[in-house]
Structure formats: C-alpha cells, structure tokens
C-alpha cells in the first residue's frame with residue numbers, strides 16, 4: 001500500500017519518536033573563528049559533540065542516526081583541514097567502537113570508499129566488525145558522501161542488474177544502501193536537523209528525505225548538546241505528518 005494511505009491511520013501529530021534522525025553538523029569553523037581560534041579547533045570540539053549526541057540518541061527512542069561527517073565536496077577544503085578531519089574520524093572509530101558495542105550501537109560508514117586512505121578503510125572495517133551485533137541503534141557516519149553520487153551509483157547498479165524498467169521505490173532504497181556500503185536499504189529520514197543557521201540540504205540524503213520533517217537551529221555544532229537533540233525530538237512530536245494526504249476530521 002502506498003505510504004500516504006497507511007499514514008491516515010497513523011497517530012497525528014507524530015506521538016512516536018522519529019525512528020531515523022539525520023544531522024547536518026554545521027558551524028564548527030564559525031564557532032572556532034568567533035572565539036579567535038583556528039577552524040580546526042571547531043572540528044575537535046565538534047567531535048566531542050558527536051560523542052555526546054550519539055550517547056543520548058538511543059535513550060530518546062532513535063533507532064537510526066545518520067551524521068554528515070564529510071561530504072564529497074569537503075575534499076575541496078585546504079589539505080590541512082581535510083587531514084585533520086580524517087584524523088579525527090579515524091580516532092573516533094578506533095577509540096569509540098568498543099564503547100558503541102557496549103551500548104548496543106551498530107556502526108556503519110556510508111558513502112564512497114574508493115577515495116579513502118587505506119588506514120581509514122582499515123579503521124572502518126574494524127569498527128563495523130566490532131559493533132556488528134548492536135541492536136539498540138544504528139549509527140551511520142556519512143563520509144565522502146554525496147547523495148547525487150549515490151543516486152547515480154544506484155542507477156548504474158540497476159543497469160548492471162539487468163535494467164531499471166521494473167524498479168520500485170523499495171528497490172531504490174536497497175540500491176542506495178548498496179551504493180553507499182550501508183549493509184541494508186537506506187531508510188527514509190523522519191527528522192532532519194541542521195545546526196549552524198543555514199537552511200539547505202547540501203546533497204545529503206535527497207531521496208531518503210522525501211517526507212522528512214526539517215529542523216533548523218542557529219546553534220553551532222560544537223555547542224549542540226543532548227538537550228538540544230531532545231528538544232528537536234520534542235518538536236518533531238508536535239508536527240502533523242500527512243505524507244501528502246489530508247488530516248482526518250474529528
């Protein structure tokens with residue numbers, strides 16, 4: 001049945017927590033510059049915010065959390081900044097994997113893997129293997145991620161599988177999962193949060209956000225806390241989700 005019809009019987013406004021929350025973690029650089037520090041300082045503090053938010057998310061009922069850690073366009077940044085981001089990312093994987101596993105969090109890195117350094121790939125594979133049994137929440141870190149590239153890859157995969165003429169929506173989600181090494185279909189986003197005051201999607205989960213509720217906050221990512229995440233989840237609870245249909249009277 002199309003999702004729009006099944007949504008008629010769904011609770012409205014949304015009383016359930018968002019199953020899939022995706023976050024565009026923006027504002028690290030501006031946060032640091034505002035304090036007279038180098039942009040890199042903002043990324044270091046941003047990595048601490050990641051730890052806290054990931055720890056809080058399962059307790060809020062979130063089943064999948066996707067964090068935009070490095071977009072495919074971020075390669076255009078100064079080499080020094082790219083190198084630091086990769087270091088922070090690798091450190092996060094190696095230091096946090098055991099803790100994530102203890103907390104029942106399964107980690108997947110989504111995006112391209114053909115341009116990552118061997119030591120990063122090794123850290124990814126180890127962290128994914130360490131956390132493979134996590135059932136409370138899936139944490140998806142988007143690294144070298146571009147939604148348009150993922151869609152192109154999905155089309156190529158479909159063509160290689162014998163053509164795209166009979167494709168259905170669920171199959172696209174599965175192809176997107178394959179295209180981004182997600183180990184399963186790429187789930188629809190319920191709530192998309194963007195910090196740092198900008199209001200755009202920046203090539204993030206374009207297919208998956210078709211019916212996402214959007215939440216923009218001026219808070220810079222290093223200042224974003226578990227309480228801020230809880231506030232966004234509460235705000236989601238006040239949204240009326242209609243999926244293109246109309247609200248039922250009475």
Ligand code: FPP
Nearest residue numbers: 025026027028029030046047069088089092
């Ligand atoms: C955008 O801020 C943020 C990024 C491009 C990188 C996000 C990285 C982290 C939060 C830290 C490392 C991540 C992990 C998973 C350990 P920006 O620098 O574009 O901010 P600006 O808009 O103020 O310049």
